[in-house]
Amino acid sequence: MTEAPVHPSAVAPFAERVLDEVGRAVVGKREALTLVLAGVLAKGHVLLEDFPGLGKTLAARSLAGALGLQFARAQFTPDLLPADLTGSYVYDQRRAEFDFRPGPVFAGLLLADEINRTPPKTQAALLEAMQEGQVTVEGQTHRLPSPFHVLATANPVEYEGTYPLPEAQLDRFLLRVGFGYPSAGEEYDVLRRRLDRQREEVDIAQVTDAAGLAAVQAAVERVSVDESVARYCVDLVAATRVHADVLTGASPRGSLGLVLTARAWAAIRGRDFVVPEDVKVVARAVLSHRITVKPELWMTQASGARVVDSVLGTVATPRTLESPR
Numbered sequence: 305m306t307e308a309p310v311h312p313s314a315v316a317p318f319a320e321r322v323l324d325e326v327g328r329a330v331v332g333k334r335e336a337l338t339l340v341l342a343g344v345l346a347k348g349h350v351l352l353e354d355f356p357g358l359g360k361t362l363a364a365r366s367l368a369g370a371l372g373l374q375f376a377r378a379q380f381t382p383d384l385l386p387a388d389l390t391g392s393y394v395y396d397q398r399r400a401e402f403d404f405r406p407g408p409v410f411a412g413l414l415l416a417d418e419i420n421r422t423p424p425k426t427q428a429a430l431l432e433a434m435q436e437g438q439v440t441v442e443g444q445t446h447r448l449p450s451p452f453h454v455l456a457t458a459n460p461v462e463y464e465g466t467y468p469l470p471e472a473q474l475d476r477f478l479l480r481v482g483f484g485y486p487s488a489g490e491e492y493d494v495l496r497r498r499l500d501r502q503r504e505e506v507d508i509a510q511v512t513d514a515a516g517l518a519a520v521q522a523a524v525e526r527v528s529v530d531e532s533v534a535r536y537c538v539d540l541v542a543a544t545r546v547h548a549d550v551l552t553g554a555s556p557r558g559s560l561g562l563v564l565t566a567r568a569w570a571a572i573r574g575r576d577f578v579v580p581e582d583v584k585v586v587a588r589a590v591l592s593h594r595i596t597v598k599p600e601l602w603m604t605q606a607s608g609a610r611v612v613d614s615v616l617g618t619v620a621t622p623r624t625l626e627s628p629r
Contacts, residue, residue: 347564
């Protein structure tokens with residue numbers, strides 16, 4: 305893609321090409337993949353939380369290939385150290401100097417695989433990278449490539465040997481997305497495709513590169529948000545804080561994430577303005593992981609997702625805008 309500014313109207317065909325390519329590897333998860341792409345276009349990080357074997361790692365690798373980003377994978381294990389992610393200084397005997405050896409975090413897209421398999425100390429090593437786009441090693445600050453995105457996979461916390469992510473780190477993820485089990489037809493399609501190509505790997509064509517992705521992200525920044533829609537986002541988040549099942553509701557970062565993700569979703573849908581329906585589509589993915597239900601309700605069906613569904617049904621929806629004001 306050229307360095308000329310990209311108009312918001314170009315985002316939809318771009319997203320279609322990316323999703324078509326990723327869909328060649330990941331079968332039947334178009335809506336979930338669209339949410340993940342919206343998170344990337346909104347310059348955020350995405351947590352893919354679901355049971356093993358549902359294509360989370362494959363989706364991350366395929367998305368990196370389609371977007372032309374340098375890809376790195378870090379397998380999170382109980383013995384993984386922070387320096388294993390950020391890198392460290394190594395002494396060069398020839399020059400009698402210390403050289404910095406960058407870790408896997410120095411990539412355009414980092415797959416943090418099974419992030420909840422490692423203790424909180426190592427999980428926290430990602431915080432500075434995710435929030436500031438930099439890491440600090442031995443007192444020296446090193447900038448990360450731009451764009452920089454983390455796609456983290458996590459198994460449900462009910463599995464043995466997992467560590468729940470701290471609330472502060474969960475809040476750094478713009479979205480939490482689950483793929484769910486495929487239908488019988490989709491699962492058969494997975495088998496049929498694998499048998500037809502006679503090899504494990506799926507060739508993903510590169511749609512753009514890092515500079516092209518940055519230009520599309522800049523186009524998303526020009527999608528307009530009416531005051532009524534922005535206030536609707538604020539009202540939704542405020543409602544999560546006073547819900548009867550909630551110990552702590554979503555923070556102001558949740559309001560901002562709701563607006564930014566809805567803006568990216570609108571662009572993917574071919575509009576240069578946001579309507580309330582965009583907010584409703586992304587609300588669960590943006591807000592549910594930012595909500596903590598009361599401890600006495602942990603053994604019930606109360607959850608952040610149910611709270612979001614509840615406030616969506618109670619907070620008044622502004623009039624749908626036919627065009628930007």
